[in-house]
Amino acid sequence: MPAPASDLDLQQIGLSHPRIKQAVELIKNTAPNRHRLFVAEGLWASNAVLEAGLPVRTFFWCPEAIYSDEARKRSVELAARAEVAYRVSEKTMARICERDKVDGLVSVAQMPFWEPDTVPLSDGALVVVADGIEIPGNLGTLIRTLDACGAECLVLTNRRTRMTHPKVFRGSHGMSLTIPYLEFEQPDDAAEWLKERGFTVYLADTDASDQPAQHYRHVDYSGRTAIVLGNERYGISRPWYGHGFGAVFVPMLGAADSLNVSISASVLLYEARARKDGW
Missing domain, CATH: 3.30.1330.30 (Ribosomal protein L30/S12)
Structure with missing residues (x-):
């Protein structure tokens, strides 16, 4: 003993x-x-x-x-x-x-390590792209939300904070150790990875000036779905808009023009999960 x-x-x-x-x-x-x-x-x-x-x-x-x-x-x-x-x-x-x-x-x-070609993905996989998120607590909370909603992978582009940051670990309540994640040098590489695997990709954007954005309740979340969330100050980086992806928004009914990124993720991910599972 x-x-x-x-x-x-x-x-x-x-x-x-x-x-x-x-x-x-x-x-x-x-x-x-x-x-x-x-x-x-x-x-x-x-x-x-x-x-x-x-x-x-x-x-x-x-x-x-x-x-x-x-x-x-x-x-x-x-x-x-x-x-x-x-x-x-x-x-x-x-x-x-x-x-x-x-x-x-x-x-x-x-921390564990995953390769782009070996991350397990179901036919109805739900994936989140964190593009340029820089506040460690936001990234940690986002990862905790991914776990709660049964998302299968986190994709990082334009990384501003490390997954090993103590506040990411604490904010995720340890879920950063269990949610598979991939990091791509360029957003275009991540976009191609998603397209090759049959994902429908939505850009979470309150001001999608390049194309009309859809209300988050009116989006088709069937099949493999990826939601791209942008930087806390500047939003989603320009390369993501060059792939013809649709945009989705959460309506703002007060004076503020946007939600905290982790709150936006919660709204969008729970809606996607509810629609996928027929809640």
């Missing part, structure tokens, strides 16, 4: 250790991150990592900060999964956390 967390025999490290510095860089989201590493803080994040079966590069354990039996159990599981595991003081733990009271558990884990 595995040893209880209080009996873990781990080397103690301090603030100057390279693994601590790496974790701090990941939290600050400033250094290159070609291995798609992210920091998981606390019990719920640890559970998300374990449930997704992700590789854990480093596990940091602070027994003085553990408050629950479940956290003690997860300590043993994470230490066993990690490439390397260390004990840290409460002061050091605070340095690699953005939150208070993280149950003495912090991991540096690796």
Whole structure:
């Protein structure tokens, strides 16, 4: 049987250790991150990592900060999964956390990776394109909405924020680890990928000056459907308008001219799901 967390025999490290510095860089989201590493803080994040079966590069354990039996159990599981595991003081733990009271558990884990040719898509797949979304919390909330609506894939174009950003992970409540995502250098490449796979594509646009936009309740969501959502300030980038895709809008009945991008996504995705499933 595995040893209880209080009996873990781990080397103690301090603030100057390279693994601590790496974790701090990941939290600050400033250094290159070609291995798609992210920091998981606390019990719920640890559970998300374990449930997704992700590789854990480093596990940091602070027994003085553990408050629950479940956290003690997860300590043993994470230490066993990690490439390397260390004990840290409460002061050091605070340095690699953005939150208070993280149950003495912090991991540096690796996000999953998907290829354009291998993402599984059903005949009625629902996909969202996030074009130039720059606020990490918005992207995280969007991903959480994708999961709630049974969407099958997220496509990123004109990326402004990393999927590994701590606020994306928290905003998605861990769903960034389970929703397949693809990143394309150019919007045209993403558009071709969607067309090759038989998607009907709609641009979410409150001011589609290039073509008439349809009311979101009057759109045909049958078959494979993709909805393109644009940047919080500037909307959808111009290349998306060169493919003959239709536009869809949510009516604004007050003084504001648009909804928050994640709210727009919720309205459109739930309508698409309701129509696909015959609610």
